[in-house]
Amino acid sequence: xxxxxxxxxxxxxxxxxxxxxxxxxxxxxxxxxxxxxxxxxxxxxxxxxxxxxxxxxxxxxxxxxxxxxxxxxxxxxxxxxxxxxxxxxxxxxxxxxxxxxxxxxxxxxxxxxxxxxxxxxxxxxxxxxxxxxxxxxxxxxxxxxxxxxxxxxxxxxxxxxxxxxxxxxxxxxxxxxxxxxxxxxxxxxxxxxxxxxxxxxxxxxxxxxxxxxxxxxxxxxxxxxxxxxxxxxxxxxxxxxxxxxxxxxxxxxxxxxxxxxxxxxxxxxxxxxxxxxxxxxxxxxxxxxxxxxxxxxxxxxxxxxxxxxxxxxxxxxxxxxxxxxxxxxxxxxxxxxxxxxxxxxxxxxxxxxxxxxxxxxxxxxxxxxxxxxxxxxxxxxxxxxxxxxxxxxxxxxxxxxxxxxxxxxxxxxxxxxxxxxxxxxxxxxxxxxxxxxxxxxxxxxxxxxxxxxxxxxxxxxxxxxxxxxxxxxxxxxxxxxxxxxxxxxxxxxxxxxxxxxxxxxxxx
Amino acid sequence: xxxxxxxxxxxxxxxxxxxxxxxxxxxxxxxxxxxxxxxxxxxxxxxxxxxxxxxxxxxxxxxxxxxxxxxxxxxxxxxxxxxxxxxxxxxxxxxxxxxxxxxxxxxxxxxxxxxxxxxxxxxxxxxxxxxxxxxxxxxxxxxxxxxxxxxxxxxxxx
Ligand SMILES: Cc1cc2nc3c(=O)[nH]c(=O)nc-3n(C[C@H](O)[C@H](O)[C@H](O)COP(=O)(O)O)c2cc1C
Ligand code: FES
Numbered sequence: 001x002x003x004x005x006x007x008x009x010x011x012x013x014x015x016x017x018x019x020x021x022x023x024x025x026x027x028x029x030x031x032x033x034x035x036x037x038x039x040x041x042x043x044x045x046x047x048x049x050x051x052x053x054x055x056x057x058x059x060x061x062x063x064x065x066x067x068x069x070x071x072x073x074x075x076x077x078x079x080x081x082x083x084x085x086x087x088x089x090x091x092x093x094x095x096x097x098x099x100x101x102x103x104x105x106x107x108x109x110x111x112x113x114x115x116x117x118x119x120x121x122x123x124x125x126x127x128x129x130x131x132x133x134x135x136x137x138x139x140x141x142x143x144x145x146x147x148x149x150x151x152x153x154x155x156x157x158x159x160x161x162x163x164x165x166x167x168x169x170x171x172x173x174x175x176x177x178x179x180x181x182x183x184x185x186x187x188x189x190x191x192x193x194x195x196x197x198x199x200x201x202x203x204x205x206x207x208x209x210x211x212x213x214x215x216x217x218x219x220x221x222x223x224x225x226x227x228x229x230x231x232x233x234x235x236x237x238x239x240x241x242x243x244x245x246x247x248x249x250x251x252x253x254x255x256x257x258x259x260x261x262x263x264x265x266x267x268x269x270x271x272x273x274x275x276x277x278x279x280x281x282x283x284x285x286x287x288x289x290x291x292x293x294x295x296x297x298x299x300x301x302x303x304x305x306x307x308x309x310x311x312x313x314x315x316x317x318x319x320x321x322x323x324x325x326x327x328x329x330x331x332x333x334x335x336x337x338x339x340x341x342x343x344x345x346x347x348x349x350x351x352x353x354x355x356x357x358x359x360x361x362x363x364x365x366x367x368x369x370x371x372x373x374x375x376x377x378x379x380x381x382x383x384x385x386x387x388x389x390x391x392x393x394x395x396x397x398x399x400x401x402x403x404x405x406x407x408x409x410x411x412x413x414x415x416x417x418x419x420x421x422x423x424x425x426x427x428x429x430x431x432x433x434x435x436x437x438x439x440x441x442x443x444x445x446x447x448x449x450x451x452x453x454x455x456x457x458x459x460x461x462x463x464x465x466x467x468x469x470x471x472x473x474x475x476x477x478x479x480x481x482x483x484x485x486x487x488x489x490x491x492x493x494x495x496x497x498x499x500x501x502x503x504x505x506x507x508x
Numbered sequence: 509x510x511x512x513x514x515x516x517x518x519x520x521x522x523x524x525x526x527x528x529x530x531x532x533x534x535x536x537x538x539x540x541x542x543x544x545x546x547x548x549x550x551x552x553x554x555x556x557x558x559x560x561x562x563x564x565x566x567x568x569x570x571x572x573x574x575x576x577x578x579x580x581x582x583x584x585x586x587x588x589x590x591x592x593x594x595x596x597x598x599x600x601x602x603x604x605x606x607x608x609x610x611x612x613x614x615x616x617x618x619x620x621x622x623x624x625x626x627x628x629x630x631x632x633x634x635x636x637x638x639x640x641x642x643x644x645x646x647x648x649x650x651x652x653x654x655x656x657x658x659x660x661x662x663x664x665x666x
Contacts, residue, residue: 013635013650045637180593183634218540218577219633221646256533257540259575262631276535276561278574294532336637338598343637366599375594411595411636425597429631 001027001034001074004052004059006105008041008190009222010183015066016049022067023051026074040191042105043345044092052087053077061087095361097323098347099315099331100308101184104191110229112237115194121239123313127202128247135206136162139309141317143329148174148265148302149377149406149480151328151395157299160289161207164297169209171200172274172293172300175216175223176258176265179378181337181409185303187345188333189216189223192307193230194239197253199306201244202313203299204251212253213293214303215270218260227255262379262433266479267300269435280435281479302407304333325351328394328405336362338375338411354398355389358412369414373495375422377406379429380484382491383419402491404484419492419499424452430485441482444473448489460501463493520545521553525560535561535571539578547582584619584626586666588612588657589643592629595636600653604640605629607654611661624666 005011005020020036027034044050050063053073060077061084062069072080087093098104107114115121127135140155161169173196177185189196200212216224231253234240240252256274258264264273268282271293292298308330312320321329328350334357336343341363358364358374365371373383381404384391391401398405413422427448434441448469454462470486477483493500524541528534538557542549549572558568572578590605605616612627614620620627635641638650644660 009633009648010635010638010650013633013641013648014638048638177634178632180632181595181636182632183636186634219630222648256536258577259536259540260577260630261575273536274533276533276571277567278570337595338636338639340637379594409595409636411598413598417598421602422594422597425592425594429593433631 001032002037002054003034003073004037004039005049005065006041006191007038007109007222008048008187009220010045010187011041011048011050012222014048014064018067019049019051019065019070022070023073026070030074032074037108039107040104040109041187041345042087042093043101043187043347044090044342045344046342047084058086058088060085061090092342092344092346092361096347097331097349099311099320099323100195100304100333101188101192101345101347102311103195104187107192109191109193109226110233112194112233112239115192119314120194120310121198121245123310124198124201124239124245126313127205128245128249132162132206132208135202138313138317139206142312142320143317143324143327144305144308144312144320145328145395146302147304147308147332147407149380149404151405154301154305157289157301158203158207160287161209161297161299164290166297168211168294168296169207170293170296170298171203171207171209171212171253171306172271172298173200173212173214173303173306174265174267174270174300175214175220175303176262176270177217177220177303177407178262178265179380179407179409181375181378181411182335182407183337184333184335184345184408186220186223188303188307189220190226193227194234195307195310196227196303197230197234197239199309200253201240201251202309203301203306205244205249207297207299209299210250210252212251213274214253214255215258215264215274216255217258224255224257231255261435262429263435263479263481266481269479270300271298278435280437281481283478304407323349325349325392325394326396328396332393332405332408334393335407335409336412337409339365339367339414340412341366350394351392353389354384354391354393354410355386357393357410358389362410362412365412365414367414367416369416371412372415372417373413373419373492375411375413375488376409377404378409379426380404380480380487381406381409382487383422383495384491385495404487419496420452420456423489423492423500424449424456426485426488427452430481434481438476438478438482440473440476441478441485444469444477444482445485448473448485452489455500458501463500466493517546521556525557535563535568539572543578548579551580584623586624586645586661586664587626587628587643588661589628589630589633590616590652591631591633591635591639591641592616593632593636595632596639596641599639601640604642604652604654604657608657611654611658612666625661
């Protein structure tokens with residue numbers, strides 16, 4: 001019997017290891033030959049651990065599994081009380097356009113032959129036949145924008161590095177993924193690591209960089225393990241090294257663990273950290289593309305930006321650019337989190353209205369209570385409310401509604417959420433994680449916590465102070481940590497003034 | 509561990525430093541290895557690390573103190589990390605954190621008297637669709653509540 005079961009951290013956190021052990025034990029007890037393939041996750045976290053069993057050539061889903069559900073699986077998966085039918089026919093799967101995540105949950109993450117059998121390496125082979133400027137042009141034409149938060153055109157960044165003259169250039173993958181409500185980088189690295197490696201190799205060929213680093217947060221031990229194993233396998237197979245796939249062109253890379261600092265997701269802080277320094281933000285200019293790692297021209301891109309490059313080269317820039325809305329081309333892997341009925345990863349073309357994502361795809365809250373707010377774009381993103389649910393999910397569109405696409409995390413809250421506490425937390429987080437280089441962020445965040453505590457204590461006049469403080473932080477901070485931390489605060493204040501005592505003040 | 513004399517500690521540090529010789533930007537990987545070997549970054553290792561990397565002691569100390577991961581003293585026998593970030597707060601991690609403090613007898617960020625447990629906040633484990641999330645001695649746990657945390661601690665004799 002062949003069974004696929006995720007080894008993704010979310011599946012493990014929900015008991016996948018106990019299910020795997022029960023599968024082995026039950027197979028031994030029955031004398032059945034079991035082929036257990038550990039995969040990434042399909043992204044349906046509410047169904048994890050989700051087992052898949054082959055029936056008539058199709059993979060059928062059964063879940064969420066517990067060890068107690070295992071024996072019945074051997075009696076016939078189709079009749080299992082938790083049988084869900086063919087995976088690909090599930091609503092969640094059919095409604096998606098999985099380009100970046102096409103292989104995640106499907107293949108054995110550490111099998112290069114599985115990878116190649118599912119379209120892997122086709123993009124790199126094509127890129128090997130192209131001149132660097134053609135590679136960069138292809139990325140530009142795809143319309144790909146940075147998935148790390150700022151949405152900067154990836155092709156433009158690569159062009160700057162290509163045109164910079166230097167004896168050594170670098171590709172740095174930002175896998176710091178510190179935003180609450182996001183986990184797509186983790187899922188991709190755990191479920192389809194060769195895609196990231198392939199994307200980085202193509203980037204290297206495109207800009208003339210022979211060395212790459214993945215800066216991977218230490219909170220992701222599983223992802224670190226999988227990525228390190230994948231790099232070793234890729235090197236053994238000649239995908240990395242002196243001569244990439246026998247082309248005579250070199251590219252090699254290594255994995256570096258972070259050390260628990262949110263600000264190290266900011267690209268210049270990340271570069272300092274990689275160099276072995278304190279993760280202090282650098283003033284820009286110079287841009288990392290000109291003076292990056294060790295002062296050399298460096299591409300810093302998010303995991304998803306780089307992992308989307310292979311499919312762009314496999315299917316062509318036009319194919320990718322055909323999806324999307326306005327200036328947001330292609331697909332975006334949404335991460336739906338918090339108090340939701342169906343949380344997980346959902347990849348779709350840009351443009352889906354926020355409300356459809358929250359109400360239809362995610363099924364509203366897990367508690368069954370009304371949705372109060374959705375924080376879009378992580379801890380530096382605004383709280384958006386149901387009245388804004390017609391906002392299409394695109395960079396300019398969400399920005400126009402006062403929000404931030406960021407790394408495309410959506411954290412849902414029900415009507416029990418305490419928005420004053422969420423605002424206080426935003427400031428506290430900024431205070432804890434500030435690198436300390438600029439005063440508005442370092443001091444402002446501490447004052448922000450104090451001011452919000454005064455508001456909590458009934459001092460409604462402190463609200464005015466809070467507004468001034470937010471303005472100072474937004475205008476005067478060196479990077480987007482201090483610059484954007486006021487967004488959740490001001491948006492909470494705007495949508496829920498009564499929770500900040502403003503209603504009380506008006507009544508008095 | 510009984511053989512953890514000054515000489516063996518010294519030899520372990522040298523072995524770590526040798527293993528990273530010639531790498532680009534080796535300080536963080538070295539500090540991770542030192543902490544894995546000694547349970548923290550002991551003050552006495554800093555001058556030697558600085559020496560080998562051609563840095564000042566102040567520079568190395570500055571790096572150690574910047575990052576949340578590095579400790580200057582070993583943690584308790586069991587390390588419990590509770591996610592305190594937004595997506596977990598949306599599903600009740602504040603209550604979990606309070607229960608953890610009561611169960612462990614220590615405030616978030618501290619080590620219980622006697623050294624049984626260290627309780628720490630963590631800001632997102634990437635388990636935001638199955639929170640509240642926690643990590644107990646490196647094991648990741650989703651949809652945590654007070655009862656399951658208690659079981660995980662009891663299982664580890666804490
Ligand atoms: C405080 C802060 C944290 C950030 N964290 C991340 C992160 O975890 N991952 C990421 O890719 N980008 C993060 N960024 C954005 C990076 O600075 C940078 O824009 C990005 O890595 C560029 O890659 P991209 O163009 O592919 O998005 C962060 C920015 C700030 C200000
Ligand atoms: S917010 Fe708790 S795991 Fe992400």
